[in-house]
Amino acid sequence: MKRVTLPDGTSVPALGQGTWMMAERAGHRAAEIAAIQAGIDRGLTLIDTAEMYGDGASEELVGEAIAGRRDGLFIVTKVLPSNASRVGTVKACERSLKRLGIDRIDLYLLHWRGGVPLAETVEAFETLRNAGKIARWGVSNFDVDDLEELGDVTDLHGCAVNQVLYNPEQRGIEYDLLPFQHTARMPLMAYSPIGQGGALLTSPALRTVAQRHDATPAQVALAWSLREGGVIAIPKAGSVAHAIENADSTRLTLTAEDIAAIDAAYPPPRRKQPLAMI
Numbered sequence: 001m002k003r004v005t006l007p008d009g010t011s012v013p014a015l016g017q018g019t020w021m022m023a024e025r026a027g028h029r030a031a032e033i034a035a036i037q038a039g040i041d042r043g044l045t046l047i048d049t050a051e052m053y054g055d056g057a058s059e060e061l062v063g064e065a066i067a068g069r070r071d072g073l074f075i076v077t078k079v080l081p082s083n084a085s086r087v088g089t090v091k092a093c094e095r096s097l098k099r100l101g102i103d104r105i106d107l108y109l110l111h112w113r114g115g116v117p118l119a120e121t122v123e124a125f126e127t128l129r130n131a132g133k134i135a136r137w138g139v140s141n142f143d144v145d146d147l148e149e150l151g152d153v154t155d156l157h158g159c160a161v162n163q164v165l166y167n168p169e170q171r172g173i174e175y176d177l178l179p180f181q182h183t184a185r186m187p188l189m190a191y192s193p194i195g196q197g198g199a200l201l202t203s204p205a206l207r208t209v210a211q212r213h214d215a216t217p218a219q220v221a222l223a224w225s226l227r228e229g230g231v232i233a234i235p236k237a238g239s240v241a242h243a244i245e246n247a248d249s250t251r252l253t254l255t256a257e258d259i260a261a262i263d264a265a266y267p268p269p270r271r272k273q274p275l276a277m278i
């Protein structure tokens, strides 16, 4: 399993697990919990959730999945921009801790930029860090100009990651954001790395590469997202079979020929593109 080093020296697995859209259907709950646990058993120990997902229900489901096995896990959750004030962030964090059933969040992210001044949210994050409620903080859906503004109010080394949309269909960040983060030594957390299970998985280019390696298109997409280091991908799997398939992608190394085939189907950006979001 590839690993990524955060600015504070902490090492995390490059492949984790997302949980958006989980806990939405009661009949799927047991399968979703089993999927998260199967992923953990195969090294996908970084788990991403958010207070927004299911209005807290995803955090509760993660809490249930990790109960009694917290050690060695790296739990990421996010504060909504509307809660990201000096006081609101602290209250939101307390609620997330309770739903997750843990006493410290490993990484707490601002879900996207809202109306609260960044300095205020950062101050709240630092208050939470000093109180031991979070181990570190980061941001999500920030473009280069947002990170530059963040750098005006705090030392960018304090920001552990920026979590953004990244997969072969959505690679605009390679033009400027990804290089900016590499230079700043800020890992990028790639969300929707398998294109939300949509058209990407039936792409002829990914299918061809997958066949060459006796792999699946989802595994190719994951190996592609992690091909250069400094990136953490967080696919969401709602079944044990998908969790195992995703974990097994770590055995796959793409060749120059594979990368070229994917570039031909999904050309890298040649100019600045607005940051894509879901």
Ligand SMILES: NC(=O)c1ccc[n+]([C@@H]2O[C@H](COP(=O)([O-])OP(=O)(O)OC[C@H]3O[C@@H](n4cnc5c(N)ncnc54)[C@H](OP(=O)(O)O)[C@@H]3O)[C@@H](O)[C@H]2O)c1
Binding pocket: 017, 018, 019, 020, 021, 048, 049, 111, 140, 141, 163, 164, 190, 191, 192, 193, 194, 195, 196, 197, 198, 201, 218, 219, 234, 235, 236, 237, 238, 239, 241, 242, 243, 245, 246, 278
């Ligand atoms: N910060 C943000 O604004 C933001 C935005 C979006 C997402 N995220 C985070 O990133 C995570 C991942 O993104 P995502 O959930 O949007 O999309 P994703 O991980 O790219 O795709 C998830 C979809 O792919 C399917 N899938 C999973 N493994 C598969 C496999 N091996 N083969 C075929 N299909 C497979 C899943 O189906 P099953 O459920 O049936 O397995 C699900 O429908 C989220 O869960 C969330 O934690 C963050």
